[in-house]
Amino acid sequence: MSKQAQTAQSVLDKIGGESNVKTMTHCMTRLRFELRDNDKADRAALENTPGVMGTNIAGTQFQVIIGNDVPKVYEEINKIAAFGGGSAQADEGPKKKKNPFSALLDIISGIFTPLLPALAGAGMIKALLSVSDAFGWMAADSSTYQILKVIGDGTFFFLPILIAFSAAKKFGSSMFLAAAIAGAVLHPELTALFGKGGAITFLGLPVTVVTYSSSVIPILLAIWASSYVEKFLNKFIPSALKLLFVPMLTLLIIVPATLVAFGPVGSLVGQGLAGGITWLIDNTGIFGGLVLGGTMSLIIMTGMHWALVPIAILSLAEQNYDYILPIMFAANLGQAGATFGVFLRSRNPQFKALSLSTSFSAMMGITEPAMYGVNMRLKKPFVAGLIGGAVGGAIYGLFHVKIYVMAGGAGLPGIPAMIGPTFAYGMIGMAVAFAVSAVVTFVMGFKDIPVPAAETNAPADAVAPAAAETETVAAAAPVIVEIRNTALNSPATGTVKALADVDDVTFAGEYMGKGIAVVPTAGIIAAPADGIVNSLAVTKHAVGMQTADGAELLIHVGLNTVRLKGKHFNVLVEEGQAVTAGQPLLAFDIQAIRAAGYDLTTPMIVTNTPEFERFDALGSGSIEAGQPLLKLEVAKAPLAALGD
Missing domain, CATH: 2.70.70.10 (Glucose Permease (Domain IIA))
Structure with a gap:
């Protein structure tokens, strides 16, 4: 039996057998399964299978990372199982409808991910102005200060336009028409009308006064509805008239609907979400921070953290501070510390180098390489990262640590966002989360990644290399020629x-x-x-x-x-x-x-x-x-x- 055939049989056994597979496809590096029950797949056993580099779950899809041999393994699985079409041409199989929660997370991440550079850049400018205020570098009434303030505030004031543009792209509707809808509700004359007081109506329907600048949910609801209105109109209006009448009718339907319904409902929902998180931290303090800090990495793994991003933006808009993102800082520094602990304890030179580099990227707010490439692979360090995140989160909850602007990522680049009354506690929480995770990892230990047999300094507790690793070493043995860079x-x-x-x-x-x-x-x-x-x-x-x-x-x-x-x-x-x-x-x-x-x-x-x-x-x-x-x-x- 070939090596690929052995890998195929082992993968099939460890994902729960043929009966657990709905569809199987592959790309250049991965087998992509739609399983009936992901829990039946033994991820630990799969990741220790010769020929398997790792596993990943993306939405509902269970992925087995094979590498260059994936077409051969795919073919071998098709020889022993009755699914997948028997050909790499059957790449994705039938479409599978996502569950509503996964679909919602996908929508939120798709809309807000493109906005992060603008939010981070403007947030950093606002953070620098906070530093200027603290140290008296610049007079607040100077023209330079005022222009910088406009640069920092502009992104957040006109946030509905940015969200509208991104949401329309995600929903498959006209991005510029979406921006026009957002521009209408932000128009200065509408703001002036709201400021006059008294009853406001549109065709007899009551219009509720809502502040649309910096808002999130009202425009999301509006553009979601707009995407359906556009599709409906495009279906029935003749092609020669679409350019004129589809945009006009969409604006005439959606803008009033936003003023009458989407705006008031979205505003109430937004205030409730932002107020709920604030209530949790204000009333549970250390306990709330402990729970959120200890589970935040798990939340990030599931993708649910994207649901928290608009809540954080709402909180900043409604209350001028946020409690959620600081706890993400603690969780990320916890994972970074755990990976650094692996660097200190591991005796595998290559794995030490990987651990150090991914620890640094996690400190910068990019935790996936550290979590998936090191901590989850070794298991105990991931638990240590959760412990460090919980301790850091507890400190944040105890002292009600806040961020005051959206700046950088949830790591060291985002430190300026914390500048304010709780800044010192914010720095302490990050340092403690990192240190606790590193120490717990070092003391608790883990089963190290084996050093290749060719190296003589293998640790006493290292296990023998897997079959695929042994074959790799054996194949590399004849290398005899030095060649140029x-x-x-x-x-x-x-x-x-x-x-x-x-x-x-x-x-x-x-x-x-x-x-x-x-x-x-x-x-x-x-x-x-x-x-x-x-x-x-x-x-x-x-x-x-x-x-x-x-x-x-x-x-x-x-x-x-x-x-x-x-x-x-x-x-x-x-x-x-x-x-x-x-x-x-x-x-x-x-x-x-x-x-x-x-x-x-x-x-x-x-x-x-x-x-x-x-x-x-x-x-x-x-x-x-x-x-x-x-x-x-x-x-x-x-x-x-x-x-x-």
């Missing part, structure tokens, strides 16, 4: 992005290997070096190649774009074809893919990472296709890599 060019024109910042745990956690990513602004993927194309995704969204210097690369256009099943992609080369640096490999329609709601971040992964000693980024910020992007320092390479 390799520079890889950018495969696309766009913006460089660190792999740790990619919103996909498989890439960010370096399960497939080290690398770098580009967010493309042009729809061409070019060869980053001379080499041979050795694999093409059936769904056309990814290409694998081996460079002349022996680097094995995976270039994956977008995240979860496998679901497009090749739509909007065009392959320009064939498997086995020799290519030169800069030669186009794939073409894709950027606008269509983005309009379909996909993140176009394109990772370039070195899948034979162990053969290289160092990975140095050569590019940052904006970059053109063909410009140097990544330098690989080669340790050793098999003679075959040179073409002998």
Whole structure:
């Protein structure tokens, strides 16, 4: 039985057997299952299975990370089970309706994620003004101060317009028409009308006075309703008249409906949510902070933290402070501390390096690589991170630590958001969460990742390497030829992005290997070096190649774009074809893919990472296709890599 067949049988057994599988698909790196019961899958056993790099649950989908062998494992599973279509062409299978809660979280994250840079940038300016007020750097009545205040406040005052634009994109309606709806309810004359007092009506219907600036829920309800009105009108109005009458009628229906219904209802809901969290902390203090801090990482894992983001924004708008985000700081620093404890205790050099780097990224507010790549993999450190988060949260609850602006992420970059009366307690809570988690991890210990057999300093309690690891070591033994360093060019024109910042745990956690990513602004993927194309995704969204210097690369256009099943992609080369640096490999329609709601971040992964000693980024910020992007320092390479 081949290695892939053994992996296939083991995976099938450990996900609960054939009877637990509704559908199975695959992309370039992962088997994607829709299981009848995710709890029947033994994730711990799967992650220790030879040939399996890890597991992940995305929404209702159970993913088993395989790597380059995923097509072969997929085929082997189809040989022994009666599902999946027997072909990689059957990529996603029948659509499965999400449960309402998962769908709501997906909507919230899809709307608010694009807004975070604007909120963070404006929030940082507001935070700097708070520092200026505290230290007397600038007179509050100076024109410079007033202009800076406008820059900081503008994003939040006109937040309904930003939300409307993003929500329309998510709901599939006109983004500019949505912005027009938000602009109408923010119009100064409407504000002046509200300020006069007295009864206000529209066609005899009562209009409730609501403050729409900085609001969240009223505009969400309005744009959700607008998406249905637009679709209805587009269905019945003739094409020649749509440009005029669809926008006009949508505005005439939705703006009054917002003033009469969506605004008052949304305002009440928003005030209730913001007030509820405030009541919890004000009345439960240390207990509320302990519970929220100890469970926040679990909330983040489920994606439910996205439901808290609009509540935090509402709280800032209604009360000028928020209790939720500081507790996220404590939880994130707890996970960072736990990973740092792994760094201190582990005897595996490669795993120590991974732990240190992911600890730093968690301190910056990016916790997924630390949680999925280290802490959850070892289990006990994840528990230690929860303990540290709980202790930090308890301190925050006890002293009612607040943030006063939306600035940076929920980590060290967001510290300016805490500047205010409770700032000192905020810093203490973060430090304590980190330290407690690190100490608990170090003292409690964990089952270390085995050091490869070739290294002689393995710890006494290390277990033997898994079969796949042993085979990897054995296969690497004949490496005899030193070759020159390799520079890889950018495969696309766009913006460089660190792999740790990619919103996909498989890439960010370096399960497939080290690398770098580009967010493309042009729809061409070019060869980053001379080499041979050795694999093409059936769904056309990814290409694998081996460079002349022996680097094995995976270039994956977008995240979860496998679901497009090749739509909007065009392959320009064939498997086995020799290519030169800069030669186009794939073409894709950027606008269509983005309009379909996909993140176009394109990772370039070195899948034979162990053969290289160092990975140095050569590019940052904006970059053109063909410009140097990544330098690989080669340790050793098999003679075959040179073409002998």
